[in-house]
Amino acid sequence: MPTDADLRDELLDVCHRLHRAGMVAANDGNVSARCDDGHLLTSVTNVSKGAMTARHLVKVDLSGRVLEEGKRPSSELPMHLAIYRDRPDVRAVVHAHPPYATGFAAAGLALDKCVLPEIVMTLGSVPLADYGTPSTEEVPEAVVRWIGQADALLLSNHGAVTVGGTLMEAFYRMERIEHYAKICFVARQLGGERVLTPDEVEKIYRLRETANGNGRNPGCWSCNQFMADSCVADVCVNFAPGETFEEAVRRLVREALK
Numbered sequence: 445m446p447t448d449a450d451l452r453d454e455l456l457d458v459c460h461r462l463h464r465a466g467m468v469a470a471n472d473g474n475v476s477a478r479c480d481d482g483h484l485l486t487s488v489t490n491v492s493k494g495a496m497t498a499r500h501l502v503k504v505d506l507s508g509r510v511l512e513e514g515k516r517p518s519s520e521l522p523m524h525l526a527i528y529r530d531r532p533d534v535r536a537v538v539h540a541h542p543p544y545a546t547g548f549a550a551a552g553l554a555l556d557k558c559v560l561p562e563i564v565m566t567l568g569s570v571p572l573a574d575y576g577t578p579s580t581e582e583v584p585e586a587v588v589r590w591i592g593q594a595d596a597l598l599l600s601n602h603g604a605v606t607v608g609g610t611l612m613e614a615f616y617r618m619e620r621i622e623h624y625a626k627i628c629f630v631a632r633q634l635g636g637e638r639v640l641t642p643d644e645v646e647k648i649y650r651l652r653e654t655a656n657g658n659g660r661n662p663g664c665w666s667c668n669q670f671m672a673d674s675c676v677a678d679v680c681v682n683f684a685p686g687e688t689f690e691e692a693v694r695r696l697v698r699e700a701l702k
């Protein structure tokens with residue numbers, strides 16, 4: 445387990461990386477991590493992620509109470525708190541406005557089709573959460589709807605949020621969705637992505653099971669889309685975390701027989 449001092453260093457490193465990568469402008473974005481004592485360490489409000497130093501971090505508890513006097517956390521803290529409450533496995537949350545991924549979010553487009561094998565293997569689906577007025581309860585409410593099934597989300601007309609077991613894992617997921625959004629954007633200039641066939645997707649799922657891939661939502665087995673909502677065949681199976689295809693089928697049969 446990283447110490448508080450390690451977490452502080454890593455959190456600053458992630459803030460600087462977000463800024464260098466052009467994923468935030470001005471004071472945009474916020475980052476947090478779960479400490480060993482159960483509290484959260486997060487970025488303060490109104491400071492550029494590129495200019496963050498040790499004094500720009502603040503400790504809060506899971507109800508959002510500030511534990512370091514005189515410091516004010518980001519106004520998007522309720523979104524972070526809602527994710528930590530919903531996902532005990534999550535130890536870090538990164539929120540940014542990467543331009544390509546945010547472009548998709550502004551156009552009302554999720555990144556939820558099976559296009560690139562490495563995305564299917566590592567991230568699974570990137571759904572689009574409903575729009576919420578920034579810094580209100582609407583944002584956590586929209587995020588909580590999806591975060592049980594996904595490690596990366598687009599926020600309509602706003603940006604993106606990723607989670608991870610470590611700060612670097614959450615950062616790399618942000619980097620990955622931005623890269624993926626860029627590739628999809630280029631593919632659309634060239635006539636559109638070729639979505640993988642169900643056969644091709646099935647082979648990747650098999651590989652993922654043996655490789656113990658870590659995307660949360662393996663998506664639909666029968667069509668080539670991730671989410672039951674967008675299933676063209678209307679026979680999608682939405683998997684529970686860590687569930688194999690066979691386990692999901694058995695669970696659904698049990699539920700149907702109840």
Ligand SMILES: [Zn+2]
Pocket residue numbers: 472473520539540541602603
């Ligand atoms: Zn934002």
